[in-house]
Amino acid sequence: MIFCMKRIFENIFLGFLLLIFLVSCASTKKRGDSSVAEIKACGTVLIGTTGDYRPLTYMGENGKYWGFGIEIAEKIAQHLGVKAEFVPTSWVTLSADTQATPKKFDFAIGGITITESRKETMLMSQGYLANGKTILCRAEDSERFQALSDIDKSDVRVMVNPGGLNEKFAREKLKNAKIIVFNQNELIPNEIAVGNADVMITEITEAPWYVKNDSRLAAPLLAAPFTHGQIGVLMQKGQEDLLSLINDILSQLEKDGTLSQLRQKYGLQ
Numbered sequence: 001m002i003f004c005m006k007r008i009f010e011n012i013f014l015g016f017l018l019l020i021f022l023v024s025c026a027s028t029k030k031r032g033d034s035s036v037a038e039i040k041a042c043g044t045v046l047i048g049t050t051g052d053y054r055p056l057t058y059m060g061e062n063g064k065y066w067g068f069g070i071e072i073a074e075k076i077a078q079h080l081g082v083k084a085e086f087v088p089t090s091w092v093t094l095s096a097d098t099q100a101t102p103k104k105f106d107f108a109i110g111g112i113t114i115t116e117s118r119k120e121t122m123l124m125s126q127g128y129l130a131n132g133k134t135i136l137c138r139a140e141d142s143e144r145f146q147a148l149s150d151i152d153k154s155d156v157r158v159m160v161n162p163g164g165l166n167e168k169f170a171r172e173k174l175k176n177a178k179i180i181v182f183n184q185n186e187l188i189p190n191e192i193a194v195g196n197a198d199v200m201i202t203e204i205t206e207a208p209w210y211v212k213n214d215s216r217l218a219a220p221l222l223a224a225p226f227t228h229g230q231i232g233v234l235m236q237k238g239q240e241d242l243l244s245l246i247n248d249i250l251s252q253l254e255k256d257g258t259l260s261q262l263r264q265k266y267g268l269q
Contacts, residue, residue: 034103034106034107034235034236034239034242035239035241035242036080036241036242036245039080039082039106039242040080040081040082042082043082043083044082044083044084044085045076045077045080045082045083045084045085045106045107046085046087046103046104046105046106047073047077047084047085047086047087047105047106047107047108047109048086048087048088048089048094048097048098048104048105048107048108048109048234049065049069049070049073049086049087049088049089049108049109049110050088050089050090050091050094050110050111050185051065051086051088051110052090052161052184052185052186053067053069053110053111053185053186053206054067054186054206054209054210055067055068055205055206055209055266055267055268056068056069056070056110056111056129056205056206056231056266057069057070057109057110057111058186059088065086067110067266068129068205068262068263068265068266068268069109069110069111069231070086070109070110071262072109072128072250072253072259072262073086073109073110075249075253075258076233076246076249079245079249079252080245087104087105089104089105089108090163091161091162091163091164091185092162092163092164093163094108094112094163094164094234095118095121095122098122098234098235098236099121099122099236103236106235106239106242107233107234107235107239107242107246108233108234108235109233109234111131111203111205111206111231112124112231112232112233112234113131113165113203113229113230113231113232114127114229114230114231114232115165115229118234121237122234122235122236122237123234123235123236123237123239123240123243124232124233124234124235125232125233125234125243125246125247125250126230126232126247126250126251127229127230127231127232128230128231128232128233128250128253128254128259129205129230129231129259129263129268129269130204130228130229130230130231130269131203131204131205131228131229131230131231132203132204132225132226132227132228132229133165133166133169133201133202133203133204133225133226133227134202134203134204134207134219134221134222134225134226135151135199135200135201135202135207135219135220135221136188136189136192136199136200136202136207136210136211136217136218136219137192137198137199137200137217137218137219137220138192138193138195138198138216138217138218139215139216139217139218141198141218142218142220143220145199145220145221146220146221147221148173148174148226151174151177151199152173152174152175152176152177153176153177154176154177154178156176156177156178156198156199157177157178157180157196157197157198157199158170158174158177158178158179158180158197158198158199158200158201159179159180159181159182159188159191159192159196159197159199159200159201160179160180160181160182160188160200160201161181161182161183161184161185161188162181162182162183164185166201166202166203167179167181167201169201169226169227170201173226177199180197182197188200188202189210189214189217190214192217193214193216193217204222204225204269205231205268205269207219207222208222208267208268209266209267212267233246233250
């Protein structure tokens with residue numbers, strides 16, 4: 001009798017621990033070590049993304065995310081055998097959100113350039129898309145802006161989104177141009193088109209989408225970017241098992257042609 005009662009209490013205790021674990025997994029604000037085992041046990045992988053960087057990550061009017069990076073995130077979730085749940089972040093808060101305790105998400109994706117400074121404090125996957133700094137300008141100004149020296153003049157207004165590498169690049173390289181910080185990255189191309197600024201510092205991944213979809217805009221330096229780099233997946237240090245798995249998944253997606261198909265779909269190089 002005593003043995004049976006002991007087993008009953010043990011089962012109740014184990015059930016209570018399981019309930020706590022499931023409640024923790026259900027909350028996007030409570031995450032443990034974000035290990036592969038925990039993610040699989042929770043059945044959901046939490047993915048940070050800015051949703052303002054077409055065609056890599058964008059939140060549509062219906063509240064759903066779409067884009068090249070979003071599809072890669074969903075592929076990663078499929079390989080993990082879990083559901084993808086997207087968590088909003090911003091370029092200003094990306095590093096802090098990625099390193100937050102408790103974790104806000106398991107990894108971040110969508111136009112995140114691999115840099116040594118990021119790798120010093122966080123983990124970054126292997127690159128899955130070439131990237132580099134370029135510009136957007138009005139179509140009639142294509143001949144006007146043929147080099148960085150043409151942009152770095154006192155009568156040129158350069159617009160950037162805050163907190164990211166675009167703003168950092170502009171402040172480091174442009175000493176004479178007027179730099180304007182505009183909070184909503186996805187609205188900057190229209191600001192250029194209507195004349196509220198002359199140049200947008202952007203990426204070779206982003207510029208072609210706007211040129212294709214807005215005849216008022218041009219990217220005259222697209223074939224000769226100012227920088228060269230790769231875009232990758234970002235996560236906290238200590239998640240080496242997840243990093244290793246994501247690298248394996250990216251390699252597989254490259255090998256089987258999935259990444260190539262997605263690049264073609266979104267007009268990326």
